[in-house]
Amino acid sequence: MNTVVHSGAEGFLHRFEGLRARLPGQRLAWVQALREAAAEQFRVAGFPTRRVEAWKYTDLRPVSDAAFDEALTILGDGDTLPAPRGERRAVFVDGRFREELSQIEGASFAIGSLAEELPRLEGRLGALARPAEESLVALNTMLFEDGLLVTVPTGVAGGVLELCSLASRSERPSAFHPRHLIRLESGASLTIVEEASGPEDTRYLHNPVFEIELAEGAVLTHARIQREGVKGFQLGTVYARIEAGATYDNFTLNAGARLVRNEIHAVLAGPKSACHMNGAQLLRAGQHADTTTVLDHAAPDCASRQTYKTVLQGKSRGVFQGKIHVHQVAQRTDGYQMNQALLLSPDAEIDSKPQLEIYADDVKCSHGATVGALDADQLFYLRARGIPEAKARSILVEAFLQEAIEGVTDETARAALESAVAGWWEKEAA
Amino acid sequence: MLRIEGLTAEVDGKPILKGIDLEVPAGEVHAIMGPNGSGKSTLSYVLAGREGYEVTGGSATLNGVDLLGMEPEERAAAGVFLAFQYPVELPGVGNANFLRTALNAIRRGKGESELDAMQFLKLARARLKELQMSEDMLKRGVNVGFSGGEKKRNEVLQMALLRPSLAILDETDSGLDIDALKIVADGVNALRAPDFSALVITHYQRLLDYIVPDKVHVLMQGRIVQTGGPELAKQLEASGYASVQAAA
Ligand SMILES: Nc1ncnc2c1ncn2[C@@H]1O[C@H](COP(=O)(O)OP(=O)(O)OP(=O)(O)O)[C@@H](O)[C@H]1O
Ligand SMILES: [Mg+2]
Numbered sequence: 001m002n003t004v005v006h007s008g009a010e011g012f013l014h015r016f017e018g019l020r021a022r023l024p025g026q027r028l029a030w031v032q033a034l035r036e037a038a039a040e041q042f043r044v045a046g047f048p049t050r051r052v053e054a055w056k057y058t059d060l061r062p063v064s065d066a067a068f069d070e071a072l073t074i075l076g077d078g079d080t081l082p083a084p085r086g087e088r089r090a091v092f093v094d095g096r097f098r099e100e101l102s103q104i105e106g107a108s109f110a111i112g113s114l115a116e117e118l119p120r121l122e123g124r125l126g127a128l129a130r131p132a133e134e135s136l137v138a139l140n141t142m143l144f145e146d147g148l149l150v151t152v153p154t155g156v157a158g159g160v161l162e163l164c165s166l167a168s169r170s171e172r173p174s175a176f177h178p179r180h181l182i183r184l185e186s187g188a189s190l191t192i193v194e195e196a197s198g199p200e201d202t203r204y205l206h207n208p209v210f211e212i213e214l215a216e217g218a219v220l221t222h223a224r225i226q227r228e229g230v231k232g233f234q235l236g237t238v239y240a241r242i243e244a245g246a247t248y249d250n251f252t253l254n255a256g257a258r259l260v261r262n263e264i265h266a267v268l269a270g271p272k273s274a275c276h277m278n279g280a281q282l283l284r285a286g287q288h289a290d291t292t293t294v295l296d297h298a299a300p301d302c303a304s305r306q307t308y309k310t311v312l313q314g315k316s317r318g319v320f321q322g323k324i325h326v327h328q329v330a331q332r333t334d335g336y337q338m339n340q341a342l343l344l345s346p347d348a349e350i351d352s353k354p355q356l357e358i359y360a361d362d363v364k365c366s367h368g369a370t371v372g373a374l375d376a377d378q379l380f381y382l383r384a385r386g387i388p389e390a391k392a393r394s395i396l397v398e399a400f401l402q403e404a405i406e407g408v409t410d411e412t413a414r415a416a417l418e419s420a421v422a423g424w425w426e427k428e429a430a
Numbered sequence: 431m432l433r434i435e436g437l438t439a440e441v442d443g444k445p446i447l448k449g450i451d452l453e454v455p456a457g458e459v460h461a462i463m464g465p466n467g468s469g470k471s472t473l474s475y476v477l478a479g480r481e482g483y484e485v486t487g488g489s490a491t492l493n494g495v496d497l498l499g500m501e502p503e504e505r506a507a508a509g510v511f512l513a514f515q516y517p518v519e520l521p522g523v524g525n526a527n528f529l530r531t532a533l534n535a536i537r538r539g540k541g542e543s544e545l546d547a548m549q550f551l552k553l554a555r556a557r558l559k560e561l562q563m564s565e566d567m568l569k570r571g572v573n574v575g576f577s578g579g580e581k582k583r584n585e586v587l588q589m590a591l592l593r594p595s596l597a598i599l600d601e602t603d604s605g606l607d608i609d610a611l612k613i614v615a616d617g618v619n620a621l622r623a624p625d626f627s628a629l630v631i632t633h634y635q636r637l638l639d640y641i642v643p644d645k646v647h648v649l650m651q652g653r654i655v656q657t658g659g660p661e662l663a664k665q666l667e668a669s670g671y672a673s674v675q676a677a678a
Binding site for chain 2: 377381384385396398401403
C-alpha cells in the first residue's frame with residue numbers, strides 16, 4: 001500500500017485514479033468521457049498560477065500546496081443548518097445531497113439529486129461549463145459526486161428554494177466538488193437562497209460549479225451567502241445562459257472563508273434579457289476574496305448591472321475583475337459596472353480590474369471604481385449626535401453596503417442578505 | 431452655564447482662535463456675529479470636539495464640566511448640540527433610524543430608558559408637526575437630496591428631539607425662507623428654559639428679531655472684540671464691521 005499523501009493537482013489526479021470506478025455515472029459512457037477529458041485538461045493545466053492573466057491577483061498556493069482527502073461525512077444531525085427561510089430546502093453535506101435534512105416534497109417543480117438523475121442528463125450536464133478554459137471546472141468535472149438538480153416547468157412560479165451547503169468537521173483536510181444544474185423553462189421563476197457554511201476549525205475545499213439555463217422570459221433570483229469556516233476555501237464558478245426576455249439576478253455575499261473566488265460567466269444570449277450581478281465582500285484580517293465576472297452581451301437590447309462593494313479590515317485583500325464583452329450584434333446594450341471598496345485598515349489591499357470590449361456601435365456602457373476610507377465629516381456628524389464611535393463606524397459601513405443590497409428586489413433574498421450582514425457586524429463588534 | 435476662558439486653537443498649525451473669553455449663563459441666549467473667516471465655525475467645532483481643531487490653551491466648561499477633554503459623543507451626552515453650518519449628507523442611512531439611534535444614545539447617557547420604534551415615531555411625528563416638516567423626511571437618507579432649507583430644518587428637528595442643555599446654532603438661518611426662519615426661531619424659543627442656553631451664530635439681524643438674544647458678541651480675527659445687547663446687532667446691520675474695527 002502506498003501511504004504517500006499527494007498534494008496539489010497531483011493529489012486530485014491520484015484520487016481520480018483511485019475513485020474513477022466508484023464515481024457516479026461510471027457506467028455511462030458520456031459521463032466517463034467527460035471525466036476523462038476533464039482529467040486530461042486538469043493534468044495539463046493544473047491549478048492556475050498567478051502567471052495566468054485571470055489569476056493575477058489571487059494566489060492559489062494555499063490550496064495547491066495542501067493535500068485534501070475525500071470528505072468522510074460524519075455530521076449526523078442538522079443542528080448547524082440555518083433557520084428555514086422558505087418552504088423548500090435542499091441540503092448538501094460535503095457536496096452530497098441529504099434527503100433526510102431536506103424538504104423538497106410538494107414543490108410544483110422538480111428538485112433532486114444530480115447523482116440520482118445522471119442517466120437522464122446527457123447533453124445537459126456540461127452544456128455550459130468550460131473545463132478546457134477554467135481548470136477548476138475541469139477539477140470539478142473530474143470529481144463531482146452530486147449536486148442540485150432543479151427544473152422549473154414553463155410558466156411555473158417556483159417560489160423560494162434554499163440551497164444549504166455544509167462542510168462537516170474532520171481531522172484531515174477534505175475537498176468536495178458539487179455540480180448544480182438549474183433550468184427554468186420559459187416564463188418560469190424561482191428564487192434560490194444559497195448559504196454555504198462550515199466548521200471554523202476544519203480545512204476544506206468547496207469547489208462548486210453551477211450551470212444555469214434560463215429560457216425565454218424566465219426570472220431567477222440567486223442570492224448567495226458565503227460564510228464558510230475561516231480555514232475553508234471556496235472556489236466557485238457560475239455559468240449562466242440567459243435567453244430572450246429572461247433575467248438573472250445574482251447577489252453574492254462573501255463573508256467567510258480564508259480564500260474565496262466567486263467567478264461568474266454570464267451570457268445574455270437573447271434580445272431584451274437582463275443580468276444583475278451584485279455583491280458584497282466583508283473581509284477580516286487574513287482573508288482573501290476575489291470576485292471575477294465575465295459578461296457577454298451577445299444579443300441586442302440587453303441590460304446589465306453590476307455593483308460590488310468590498311469592506312476590508314486588517315491585513316486582508318479584495319479583488320474585483322469585471323469583463324464586459326459587447327458583441328457586434330449587441331446593439332443598444334445598456335451596461336453598468338461599479339466597484340467600490342472601503343478600506344478600514346492601512347494594511348488592507350484592493351485590486352480592481354474592469355475591462356470593456358465593445359464591438360457594437362450603439363452602446364451605453366459605463367464603469368467605475370472607487371477606493372476610500374470612512375468619511376471623517378460623516379463620522380464626526382454621527383458622533384456629535386451622541387453616537388459612540390464604534391456604532392458610528394458600523395452605521396457608515398452598513399450604509400456603504402446598503403446600495404448594493406437594496407438592489408435585490410426579492411424580499412426573502414434581501415432579508416437573508418441583510419441579516420447575514422448584520423450577523424457579520426455583531427461578530428465584529430464582539 | 432457655558433464658560434470659555436482664554437481659549438486658543440489652531441487648524442493645520444495656523445492659529446484661528448486667539449484667546450476667547452465668553453460666558454453664557456444658564457437660561458440665556460447669546461448671539462455671535464462677525465465677518466467671514468473670523469473663527470465662528472471654528473469656535474463651534476472646538477466646542478463640539480471635531481478632530482483637527484487643536485486646542486492650544488484655555489478652557490471651556492459646561493456647568494462646571496470640562497468639555498475639551500471629552501470625545502464628541504461624550505460632549506453630546508453632556509448636553510452639547512451643534513447645528514452644523516453645513517449639515518453632512520449620509521447616503522444609505524435612513525433619517526428615522528439615525529434620529530432614533532442618536533436619541534437613544536443620549537437617553538442612555540442620561541440613564542433614561544431607550545425608545546422602541548413605535549415610541550420614537552410618536553415623538554418624532556409630534557416634533558415634525560411643530561416644525562411644519564413633512565413625515566417624508568423620516569424615510570429619506572439623512573440630508574440626502576434635502577434642499578438647503580430642509581437640511582437646516584433637519585438640524586432643528588434633531589435639536590428638538592435631543593433637547594440639549596447647550597445649543598450652538600451655526601448660521602442655521604442662512605438659506606431659509608421667511609416662513610422657515612420663523613419656524614426655526616420658534617423651535618429654539620420652545621427650548622428656552624432656566625437650564626438651557628444657546629449660542630446663535632448669524633450674519634443677519636433678522637433672526638434676532640425672532641430669537642431675541644440676551645447678549646450679542648462680535649468675533650473678529652479670533653477674538654471677541656465687542657459685547658452688547660440686542661441693539662448691537664441692529665447697529666452692525668446699519669454700519670457694518672468697520673465701525674467695530676475702529677472701536678476695537
Ligand atoms: N480645515 C481648515 N484648514 C485650513 N484653514 C481652515 C480650516 N478650517 C478653517 N480654516 C480657516 O480658519 C478661519 C476661520 O474659519 P471659520 O470657518 O471658523 O470662519 P467663520 O467665522 O465661521 O466664517 P463664515 O462666516 O464664512 O462661516 C478661516 O480663515 C478659514 O480659512
Ligand atoms: Mg462659519
